[in-house]
Amino acid sequence: MADLPKQWYVLQTLTGQEQKAQRQIVAQVRAAGLCDYFAIPPEPAPKEVLNDFDVVVPTEKVVEIKDGKKRTITRRICPGYVIVRMALYSDDAHKHINQELWELILNIPGVTGFAGCKRGTAQKPRPITDAEAQNLLRRVAAEEVQKPRLKVNFQVGETVRVNEGPFMNFNGTIENIDPDSGRLQISVSIFGRIAPVTLEYWQVERITEHPEGV
Numbered sequence: 518m519a520d521l522p523k524q525w526y527v528l529q530t531l532t533g534q535e536q537k538a539q540r541q542i543v544a545q546v547r548a549a550g551l552c553d554y555f556a557i558p559p560e561p562a563p564k565e566v567l568n569d570f571d572v573v574v575p576t577e578k579v580v581e582i583k584d585g586k587k588r589t590i591t592r593r594i595c596p597g598y599v600i601v602r603m604a605l606y607s608d609d610a611h612k613h614i615n616q617e618l619w620e621l622i623l624n625i626p627g628v629t630g631f632a633g634c635k636r637g638t639a640q641k642p643r644p645i646t647d648a649e650a651q652n653l654l655r656r657v658a659a660e661e662v663q664k665p666r667l668k669v670n671f672q673v674g675e676t677v678r679v680n681e682g683p684f685m686n687f688n689g690t691i692e693n694i695d696p697d698s699g700r701l702q703i704s705v706s707i708f709g710r711i712a713p714v715t716l717e718y719w720q721v722e723r724i725t726e727h728p729e730g731v
Contacts, residue, residue, distance in 0.1 A: 518574055519548040521553065521554060521604035521607075522604060522609065522647075523554075523555070523556070523571075523599055523602050523604045523644075524601045524602065524604075524605070525571075525601070525634075525642035525644055525647065525649070525650035526600070526601050526602075526603065526605060526631060526632075526642055526644050526645070527598055527599075527600050527631065527645060528598065528599045528600070528601055528622065528628055528630070528631060528632070529597060529598060529629045529630050529631070529632050530597055530598065530599055530627045530628055530629060531627050531629060532596050532597045533596075534626075534627035535574045535593060535596070535597070535598070535599055535627075535629050536574055537626065538599055538625055538626065538627035538628050539567050539572050539574050539599055539660060540567065540571075540601070541625045541626055541627065541628075542572050542601065542622070542625055542628075543557055543567055543570060543572055545621055545625060546621070547559060547560075547561070549617070551617070551618060551621065553604075554603050554604045554605075554615065554618055555570065555571065555572070555601070555602070556570050556571040556602060557570045557572070557603075558570070568657065569602070569636055571601065571602035571603075572599065572601050572602075573599065573600045573601070573653075573654065573657065574593065574599055575593065575595050575598075575600070575632055575653055575656070575657050576591050576592060576594060576657070577591070577594055577596040577657075578590070578591055578592075579592050580699070586598045587694075587718075587719055594653075594656065594657070595653075598632065599628075600645075600650060600653065601622075602650070603618070604618075605619065605634050605642065606646075607675075609707070611641065611643070611644075614641065617731070620646035623636070627719075646661070652682075669719075670723070671691055671694060671701060671718070671723070672691065673691050673692065673693065673694060674690065674691060675689060675690070675691045675723065676689070676690055676691075676724055677689060677690075677691060677703060677721040677722060677724060678721065678722050678723075678724045679703075679705070679714075679716065679720060679721055679722055680720060680721060680722050681717075681720040682716065682718070682720055684707075684714055684716075687705045687707075687727050688705075688724065689703030689704055689714060689721075690703060690704050690705075690707075691703050692704050692713065699710055699717055699718055700715055700716065700717055700718070701715075701716060701718060701721070702714070702715050702716075703716065703721070
């Protein structure tokens with residue numbers, strides 16, 4: 518069974534339960550003795566990374582500024598989806614589904630079905646191509662080696678108030694945003710003259726509604 522052809526499938530989950538579904542897939546596949554149909558080792562290991570078992574929740578790390586404080590959070594790239602590589606069919610024509618595997622996946626807590634396959638119908642799930650899967654996996658791998666990305670809630674042209682530093686309590690208009698450095702440039706009126714000031718994101722706060730309501 519180790520040579521069973523495995524392909525990538527997209528599972529739909531309840532939003533917010535992607536990691537829970539991921540953990541349950543690995544645990545239940547092990548309990549059912551179906552590891553050969555996946556890339557899941559039969560025995561758990563300390564500090565194992567479930568994404569390494571081709572049961573992937575695509576995420577990225579971002580730096581969020583909240584209440585003037587910076588914190589790093591993990592954000593899902595594709596909310597409501599888990600991609601899984603498995604041998605769902607016993608033939609290359611995709612006519613004969615492994616029923617035991619099919620029922621196990623559909624009964625995983627948090628899993629609502631296969632993407633593009635309406636539950637309760639005769640539709641059969643179709644795999645995505647290796648190229649599609651690898652494009653997503655490359656993005657996940659790149660996020661793991663890069664420094665966390667800053668989550669930007671500001672826009673050019675927005676009015677903000679400075680809450681830290683020598684220009685504290687001054688209002689200014691955002692002229693430029695640099696996500697890589699975590700800085701923005703604002704124009705501030707000082708003694709009747711407009712002067713450019715460069716600040717960290719956490720040194721300002723919004724005082725006008727975001728144009729997109731964010």
